[in-house]
Amino acid sequence: MTDPYNTHSKALLGSPDNNPHHSQGQPNNPLRSKTATKLALWYDIVMLLVIVIDLSLISLDLLLMSQFMAQVAEWLNLSQQLQFYAQNIHHPLRVIGGFFTIFLIAELVLRWFLSILGKEYSRWFFFPFAHWYEVLGCFPQFRALRLLRAFFIGRKLYQLGYQVLPQKWINSGKFYYDLIFEELSDRVILTATDNLRQQFADEQANQRFIDETFNKNRPQIQAMLSSILKQELGPQLKQMAHSQATHELSIQVGVAIQEALNNTPELRRYLRLIPIAGGLIEDQLHSISQNIGENITQTLFSHLTQSHITDALIDEVAKAVANIDLQNPELDALVNSIINDGLTAFENQVKVQQWKHQEYLHL
Numbered sequence: 001m002t003d004p005y006n007t008h009s010k011a012l013l014g015s016p017d018n019n020p021h022h023s024q025g026q027p028n029n030p031l032r033s034k035t036a037t038k039l040a041l042w043y044d045i046v047m048l049l050v051i052v053i054d055l056s057l058i059s060l061d062l063l064l065m066s067q068f069m070a071q072v073a074e075w076l077n078l079s080q081q082l083q084f085y086a087q088n089i090h091h092p093l094r095v096i097g098g099f100f101t102i103f104l105i106a107e108l109v110l111r112w113f114l115s116i117l118g119k120e121y122s123r124w125f126f127f128p129f130a131h132w133y134e135v136l137g138c139f140p141q142f143r144a145l146r147l148l149r150a151f152f153i154g155r156k157l158y159q160l161g162y163q164v165l166p167q168k169w170i171n172s173g174k175f176y177y178d179l180i181f182e183e184l185s186d187r188v189i190l191t192a193t194d195n196l197r198q199q200f201a202d203e204q205a206n207q208r209f210i211d212e213t214f215n216k217n218r219p220q221i222q223a224m225l226s227s228i229l230k231q232e233l234g235p236q237l238k239q240m241a242h243s244q245a246t247h248e249l250s251i252q253v254g255v256a257i258q259e260a261l262n263n264t265p266e267l268r269r270y271l272r273l274i275p276i277a278g279g280l281i282e283d284q285l286h287s288i289s290q291n292i293g294e295n296i297t298q299t300l301f302s303h304l305t306q307s308h309i310t311d312a313l314i315d316e317v318a319k320a321v322a323n324i325d326l327q328n329p330e331l332d333a334l335v336n337s338i339i340n341d342g343l344t345a346f347e348n349q350v351k352v353q354q355w356k357h358q359e360y361l362h363l
Helices: 005-013 030-064 067-075 079-088 090-117 124-130 132-137 140-159 167-201 203-240 244-262 265-272 277-304 307-322 329-351
Strands: none
Touching: 030 067, 030 079, 030 090, 030 140, 067 079, 079 090, 090 124, 090 132, 090 140, 124 132, 132 140, 167 203, 167 329, 203 307, 203 329, 244 277
């Protein structure tokens, strides 16, 4: 909530800083500005005292005229004194309260008139909306709203460096303010998370959540999987071409080709038809087949582990994973586990009462 009193006093006292008709070419008068600031300060102090006295008299009168105080007076044998107050002081106090109300109404109307003259707002009727709590505080039923005005005046004085209340009182007020709102917000958050648990316990709601979430984020899921796989698997795939496992695989391929030649009787028969050189050719083929197998394997791995090929394969894998069928019990169980763990961790964090760790706990 904004503080409307940053401009109220200037408007009431006709400060040149708040006057749009003030000539920009005219130099500011430091003495006049200092005097206006002091007057605005004293005005705020006087209004604060008026409101505090008014609310104190109202609170005292309400307390003394309550049934609770009548019972206490009867216990303490002070009924005659309380009756004297009711007959002789109660009505004058109500009249004084009426004068305070008339004064506040007149002061509010005067500030409204000055805000119109000073063009504080773009429309003349914006003033009562900006100061709604003051308008309502003029009615007897809403006199408690005058505390809000006193709060704004006190906050302005505090911001200007004036110690309206003892610092210990201010620290205590901040502490209990944080305590109350933290407890209230914690109860609201815990209730909301409990409702979420109940909603996710419903299979239809859970499946609808999974469908909507995954369908909406499939492109992002695909991009994320592709990026992770390229970052993690890309370098490892490139190292495979020169790894010991690839070398052993190439040897096995060479051995397999040799066995294939040995298991081809037609080739051996044709080679034996060649006099003298047939046996030598057969021996050379076995040696050459071993080298061929190793070279083919090394070449295949070198080509398959190139960046443009591995990236294309990874993109296809990521696309396939991102477009999986969502009607899957294992997926439902995984999502439920993640949601429950997340809600549990969130609830545990909310249950930590931060106000117990404040430095000014021992007030």
